[in-house]
Amino acid sequence: MSDVLDLTARLDAPPATVYRALTEPEALRTWFAEHAEATPDRFAFWGRYTPQGEPGRQRLLVAETDRLLRFAWVLDGTETTVELRLAEAESGGTTLTLAQTGVPTMAELMEPAGRRDGLHTLHTFWPLAIARLAEYVEGRELTPACDFSPSRPAEIRIEVTVDGAPEEVFESLVDPKRIARWFGWEAEVEPRLGGRMALGADGRIFEFEPGRTLAYSDEEGAIVRWELAGSAGRTRLTFVQSGFPAGEPDNAAQHEAGWLGGLAELKRLHTLGESWRPLTTEPED
Known part of the structure; x- marks a missing residue:
């Protein structure tokens, strides 16, 4: 069984600013991931701030300037699709919508089997990522990132x-x-x-x-x-x-x-x- 994770957020910055934060490597390394690469043909992120943070898990699918970023992301051996859409909000700023396929259903989340650092993490990973993105584009102090590495502290x-x-x-x-x-x-x-x-x-x-x-x-x-x-x-x-x-x-x-x-x-x-x-x-x- 699988579900689709859908989130919508309103950011106080124009779509062009948000898109740059999503696609410029230096920006990504500030608010999103320990390591990141972004070119017209490649979108990748990895490291301790990423669930199952080994390199080589993402594949760029579509990038439309100031409008859309879509990429594949392999977690727990399953290829999921992440789509981030940007639109100018009526009251100014940006409406960001995120959808990721292949996430566990709520029943599976309540009774996870085995490790929880991949697909089971997405319901907490993405709200934090969007919060840090908002802080970054709005010029506020960043909330700390989460450490997903196997060597992280037990508390x-x-x-x-x-x-x-x-x-x-x-x-x-x-x-x-x-x-x-x-x-x-x-x-x-x-x-x-x-x-x-x-x-x-x-x-x-x-x-x-x-x-x-x-x-x-x-x-x-x-x-x-x-x-x-x-x-x-x-x-x-x-x-x-x-x-x-x-x-x-x-x-x-x-x-x-x-x-x-x-x-x-x-x-x-x-x-x-x-x-x-x-x-x-x-x-x-």
């Missing part, structure tokens, strides 16, 4: 800077409605020591200092910890998740990509305020 550690005081950012970590905006769905939260917290791990809060620290763990050994430090009206936010089973770095990578995409949206939420809208959307069923 997740991310540091980002968020516009807003620590107390404001902390509220976005414990208010279910705000969590739903940047993470994609509402979490269950009892904001107190010993309270329940279901966000990345479904467990109990064992550290709770508003504006400073939030930590919780589940019965299977997963631990999630948030630390906040403020300076000049901004917050340095450190996120750590540990407790992944030994020998499953690809599991940690898949989750890391998801967290990074969420944190990119958290940054947008605090930067844009009331004008915030989700960066990426999927078609409604």
Whole structure:
């Protein structure tokens, strides 16, 4: 079984700027991949920021300046097709639509077999990639890239800077409605020591200092910890998740990509305020 991954995003930059970011090697190496090559006849990317990041997995199919980029990408032995279309948005900027064939169905995603660093990663890989593309073309600080390499650490550690005081950012970590905006769905939260917290791990809060620290763990050994430090009206936010089973770095990578995409949206939420809208959307069923 296979499905098609469809995403749409609105970027505050003209199609020509977005197309250059998609097709110029130096730009690609900044926001997308550790290594990249792009010529009229070739489009390739590889390295530790790419799922199954060995070279030689892509093949250029179509490139239409400022409009379309289509390439084949082999993952888990399956050749998929990625299509990126650009159109000028009515309100200015660019509407980007992404479609990739051959991705797992939702049922397969919920019960993955074997490794998870190829096709099973795409639902978290692409939202993060689009978030970093938006940051690049809009001139904002890039959210860190995800490390998909086999030698990556077994835990997740991310540091980002968020516009807003620590107390404001902390509220976005414990208010279910705000969590739903940047993470994609509402979490269950009892904001107190010993309270329940279901966000990345479904467990109990064992550290709770508003504006400073939030930590919780589940019965299977997963631990999630948030630390906040403020300076000049901004917050340095450190996120750590540990407790992944030994020998499953690809599991940690898949989750890391998801967290990074969420944190990119958290940054947008605090930067844009009331004008915030989700960066990426999927078609409604």
